[in-house]
Amino acid sequence: MKSERIKPSACPHCGKVLDCASCLDEPEAKPKKGDLSVCVGCNSILAFEDDLSLRSFSHDELNSLPDEHKRVILRTRQMALDMKSGFSWKI
Numbered sequence: 001m002k003s004e005r006i007k008p009s010a011c012p013h014c015g016k017v018l019d020c021a022s023c024l025d026e027p028e029a030k031p032k033k034g035d036l037s038v039c040v041g042c043n044s045i046l047a048f049e050d051d052l053s054l055r056s057f058s059h060d061e062l063n064s065l066p067d068e069h070k071r072v073i074l075r076t077r078q079m080a081l082d083m084k085s086g087f088s089w090k091i
């Protein structure tokens with residue numbers, strides 16, 4: 001999995017400074033405004049802004065996503081939790 005450097009940005013929930021992002025489905029993808037991410041510190045769902053800083057992504061915003069997009073971000077969130085606990089996904 002390839003990581004892309006992003007503008008260092010503190011997670012609005014836990015304060016962890018995030019400076020890179022990885023796309024699980026498309027290793028060469030670069031983040032852009034509106035893409036979603038998961039904080040490696042607290043597992044919160046975040047959204048990229050114009051300058052690639054990160055902002056909170058609300059439950060209302062999550063609920064307004066199409067079901068397929070919801071499944072992808074929730075699966076990503078679960079994978080991040082599993083990786084923190086030592087479980088290894090084969091992707």
Ligand SMILES: [Zn+2]
Pocket residue numbers: 011012013014015016039040041042043044
């Ligand atoms: Zn966080």
